[in-house]
Amino acid sequence: MWPLRRAAGAPPRRDPAPSRWAYRMQRLMLTPLFRLTLRAGVPCLLVFGAGSLWLADEARRDAIAGRIAEMRAAIESRPEFRVDLMAIDGASPDLAADIREVLQLDLPATSFDLDLDAMRAQVAGLDPVKSVSLRIRPGGILQLEVQERVPAVVWRRAEGLELLDAEGHPVRPLGSRAARPDLPLIAGEGADAHVAEALDLFAAARPLWPRLRGLVRVGERRWDLVLDRGQRIMLPVAQPRRALDRVIAMDGAEDLLSRDIAAVDMRLPERPTLRLNPQAMEELHRIRRIEWGED
Amino acid sequence: MNQLYQSQRAMRAMRKAAMQRGVVAILDIGTSKIACLVLRFDGTEGSRASDGVGPLAGQAGFRVIGAATTRSRGVRFGEIAAMQETELAIRTVLKTAQNMAQIRVDHVIASFSGANPRSYGLAGQVELEDQTVSEHDVARVLAACDVPDYGEGREVLHAQPVNFALDHRTGLSDPRGQIGNTLAADMHMLTVDAQAVQNLAHCIKRCDLELAGLASSAYCAGISALVEDEQELGAACIDMGGGSTGVSIFIKKHMIYADSVRMGGDHVTGDISMGLSVPMAVAERIKTFHGGVVATGMDDREMIEIGGDTGDWEHDRRTVSRAELIGIIRPRVEEILEEVRTRLDAAGFEHLPSQQIVLTGAASQIPGLDGLAARILGQRVRLGRPMRVHGLPQSVTGPGFSAAVGLCLFAAHPQDEWWDFDIPVDRYPARSLRRAVKWLRDNW
Numbered sequence: 001m002w003p004l005r006r007a008a009g010a011p012p013r014r015d016p017a018p019s020r021w022a023y024r025m026q027r028l029m030l031t032p033l034f035r036l037t038l039r040a041g042v043p044c045l046l047v048f049g050a051g052s053l054w055l056a057d058e059a060r061r062d063a064i065a066g067r068i069a070e071m072r073a074a075i076e077s078r079p080e081f082r083v084d085l086m087a088i089d090g091a092s093p094d095l096a097a098d099i100r101e102v103l104q105l106d107l108p109a110t111s112f113d114l115d116l117d118a119m120r121a122q123v124a125g126l127d128p129v130k131s132v133s134l135r136i137r138p139g140g141i142l143q144l145e146v147q148e149r150v151p152a153v154v155w156r157r158a159e160g161l162e163l164l165d166a167e168g169h170p171v172r173p174l175g176s177r178a179a180r181p182d183l184p185l186i187a188g189e190g191a192d193a194h195v196a197e198a199l200d201l202f203a204a205a206r207p208l209w210p211r212l213r214g215l216v217r218v219g220e221r222r223w224d225l226v227l228d229r230g231q232r233i234m235l236p237v238a239q240p241r242r243a244l245d246r247v248i249a250m251d252g253a254e255d256l257l258s259r260d261i262a263a264v265d266m267r268l269p270e271r272p273t274l275r276l277n278p279q280a281m282e283e284l285h286r287i288r289r290i291e292w293g294e295d
Numbered sequence: 296m297n298q299l300y301q302s303q304r305a306m307r308a309m310r311k312a313a314m315q316r317g318v319v320a321i322l323d324i325g326t327s328k329i330a331c332l333v334l335r336f337d338g339t340e341g342s343r344a345s346d347g348v349g350p351l352a353g354q355a356g357f358r359v360i361g362a363a364t365t366r367s368r369g370v371r372f373g374e375i376a377a378m379q380e381t382e383l384a385i386r387t388v389l390k391t392a393q394n395m396a397q398i399r400v401d402h403v404i405a406s407f408s409g410a411n412p413r414s415y416g417l418a419g420q421v422e423l424e425d426q427t428v429s430e431h432d433v434a435r436v437l438a439a440c441d442v443p444d445y446g447e448g449r450e451v452l453h454a455q456p457v458n459f460a461l462d463h464r465t466g467l468s469d470p471r472g473q474i475g476n477t478l479a480a481d482m483h484m485l486t487v488d489a490q491a492v493q494n495l496a497h498c499i500k501r502c503d504l505e506l507a508g509l510a511s512s513a514y515c516a517g518i519s520a521l522v523e524d525e526q527e528l529g530a531a532c533i534d535m536g537g538g539s540t541g542v543s544i545f546i547k548k549h550m551i552y553a554d555s556v557r558m559g560g561d562h563v564t565g566d567i568s569m570g571l572s573v574p575m576a577v578a579e580r581i582k583t584f585h586g587g588v589v590a591t592g593m594d595d596r597e598m599i600e601i602g603g604d605t606g607d608w609e610h611d612r613r614t615v616s617r618a619e620l621i622g623i624i625r626p627r628v629e630e631i632l633e634e635v636r637t638r639l640d641a642a643g644f645e646h647l648p649s650q651q652i653v654l655t656g657a658a659s660q661i662p663g664l665d666g667l668a669a670r671i672l673g674q675r676v677r678l679g680r681p682m683r684v685h686g687l688p689q690s691v692t693g694p695g696f697s698a699a700v701g702l703c704l705f706a707a708h709p710q711d712e713w714w715d716f717d718i719p720v721d722r723y724p725a726r727s728l729r730r731a732v733k734w735l736r737d738n739w
Contacts, residue, residue, distance in 0.1 A: 026394070027399050031399050
């Protein structure tokens, strides 16, 4: 029994049942994983995709890089970060000149460009520098505090003279021996590794100071003490200071070194040996022959 | 028999999977409406403090998170008559329920009222191998039940062991671990038309859902509308639906009989429609607003506007007295109740110790029905409403939702059925071995 009239303007009744696809769509939308993908995955993908599409243009990338560099430069060139001066403390004038030459700073510069660690390594790499500390003081001053090596001996080598400090570290080359007559002289290969021992021996040889020429490292294992007139005191490998003390004691008692002796051989401590000069040897033989009544 | 085992076991496995996922939908397919409830199992089942009945009768393991009802389409007498229409209705109701629950449902437990249910009582007896009853012995005695020839094109819907007897002690609910010589079992088997089940399964499959269980709605209504002691002492639940009226008898908390009468509220509406020559929708409205079964003198004076849309003034202004309406409704209701009476008599309901009758279902809401039913069915009649479960919306607590709520309880705590026990080894088909032997003989 259909009603004969339909209410005016009322739309025909719609079937409330969802279509097959609407039903499936609703079920899909209620699937948790799908919803998560839709809510998080798709926006992420969209943003990423749009971003990469925009950045795909070379000019845009360059523009961004240029903008960043510009901003960076603007910050770096502010007066708060500028370094105007370099102050070097504790260095002799020529060392300070050396340091300036090595660093080759183009001041004023921004403190972002200064690599303090590298500069410290560079300065510490200089021979006369024992230690150095760098910092940027307020007011735009690069402060270097240098501790210089103190030369203790002069080392003569085939290449020339060199100043060494008490630890054997080279300080600087020396033009001539006369420039530093106050320092003792050592020679021989490997002498720089035993500067401390050499200084000890020099201290022991203080009574011989006026006649002392220097120490020679022999065979890279032991010392010869060289005096004027070509005299040598050959010291043993072990306990050279004791041997030297004995020689000095003998010298004090017997006036040993003022005699015509070429070398005092202390290499075997239990058997000190004297080597005479040829004339003295002749003289000795002659005296022996006289004593023996040969002539 | 093996095929039945397999399909029912597959549904059991599906139900287990659904419980593990925690969400299952229950679908009560009726003639006049389809109800869908979405359940969430939250795993609080183990917290039952005592063995006795808790405040919710031990049904606290789940919560209803979605509920929807829609007008049924394509269903007649509780059976699917037009599959496309029913599929549309199922989709509608599921869509609404899913929307309310905001969760996707994949598993469905369904109930229906029609399909000519028929009850059988089965009995079986075995000698115990050793003195103690084990689970294997239970399976053996169930397998030993002599299955009647329930006819071609029928399918077993429920097969529940209702009673065990050990030697001369009967009334055991769980004989495992007890000592005796002979174990006997009584089983209640309910068969329905296979075609109806297949149609339902097909409809549900067309909606992209998995069928995780099937139940008879008469059984479900009994679970939810009968209270604990009624189930224990014996009671009949009469679920008066739109197209069919389900009858189920319970004793000792087991269903022992179920049947359905192929008449219901829709027939009453049809009578009104024919008697007053009005459309079904108008007849339905008149029935729900003015219906009744007991006429009084007052009802002769109460005139009801029938209304109409023909344009004929005389026709559209007809009135009918409420007494006349009751005169139309009452014979049909009496007929339904008489039919129910016949079924109960056939089942031997008068021999039960307690003869409580509970009327439920949407058609039980006619005023005065309990008085009429008391005259036909016996003195102890009451109107039943479904049990309260967690989260059930107010709109689905009426007696029309007894079957739906009972199906929730069924989903949460299913009764042990035949197929829950393993098939005894000696019942496995010997055919495969015989075929292997035959192959060897043929080829060598």
